[in-house]
Amino acid sequence: MNYEQAEKLLKKCGQEHVLAYWKKLGKKEREELLAQIATLEPKSIAQCQGALKTGADVPDSSKGKAPKVAVLKGKKLAEAVAAGEKELKAGRVAALLVAGGQGSRLGYDGPKGCYQIGPVTDAPLFYFHARKILARTIRYGKPIPFYVMTSEANNEATVKCFEENDYFGLNPDDVFFFTQGMWPGMTKDGKIILDKPGHIFMSPDGHGGLLAALKRSGALADMKKRGIKSVFFFQVDNPLVEIADPAFVGYHVLNKSEYSLKLCAKRDPKEKVGMPMQFGKTFRMVEYTEMTDEQCTRLGKDGKLYFLYGSPAIHVFDRAFLDREASKAMPLHLAFKKIPFVDAKGAVVKPSEPNGYKFEKFIFDILPNAKTAAFLAFDQKDEFSPVKNAEGSDSPATCRADMQAKWRRWMAECGIQCSDKVPVEIDPVYAVDAAELAKIGICLGAE
């Protein structure tokens, strides 16, 4: 893109001020600014400006009902596992990781997936995800292609982490990196914010940016070519997640679901977690900020919380559903933040109060578009312990403790004694569940 093209595009979007400092910029700065401008789409800019005018479009959730959530046991569990294993053996399951976030609460300098979480080995979060995928690949004899969404800010470091670790044992041909989009930050009146005279402030477009990125990068086409039917979605910060868990995949397939969600019981009525609710024949994720106190504490006939189950963002999507949704515009969520800006004299100012908006898309906003949805309960302690904060709740310390507690439960089930004082870690390829550990445990015992 050259200067004239940039000027034309900006004019179309009402953003001519972006070139205000052009004359003061060096050659490299000019090139970088033009490259940024080239990524701006008039349609998206108009969507952001529209969202600023209308504000967050929060639909009324007062008529929402709790969805039917399955708790699988006995025969039903066995049926789901068998159906899931059939899909895995046929190579129809993919893993999809969103790892493009900025991880600002953790304050770690690098992609969150590189954060060292292994209690004994200091292995990074990516290690646990990749090794679980490898374990199931070995068990079922078919690759589970692994699609990893990064952002412009962390793509290079993410790919490097995989390369330096030999892809954690995975076949590089089955790992697909793709980068999510970026949105410019805007003032209240819809003007793009420059955080340096030659630089637009941009931030990742949220995990909902996944859909457009899947399409743009060719990842969706790759899934189709490989015959993928079910796509297991998860977040980078939860090393407890059971990736491509046969019971969940099977439950999804048996229900002919387009969008399936694993849900866990809230730990306390006001826990900050999104809740899927039913509105007539469709479902929608209602954020905790949208729920009234009455909804948070309402009791059902069984005396338990009526809105009991929250979503830790563990999903299975039908691949064709993702394909269908990928070309549609998604709603925007606004976040009012402190964004550095350039003042009238061209100096950079770091504001002490929020001054501008970031825009994000959330993947669960496609839930109402699913023709069929399914909800499966699981036990939080077994599958969800995210690394969000540097300290306190949902921190590396709580996550390492939860990882070890899970492995200790497996060991106890297998009759392996282990003192609480000894740190434990199990490579998922060694044993991906308690049953696998039991087989190895018996061998060890026989030695």
Ligand code: UTP
């Ligand atoms: P979070 O909402 O926890 O955000 O992301 P974050 O960026 O990791 O952390 P904070 O809020 O800055 O502290 C949940 C999941 O969604 C991914 C993250 O990588 C994480 O796996 N995500 C989030 C993206 O892939 N892209 C985004 O733009 C935002």
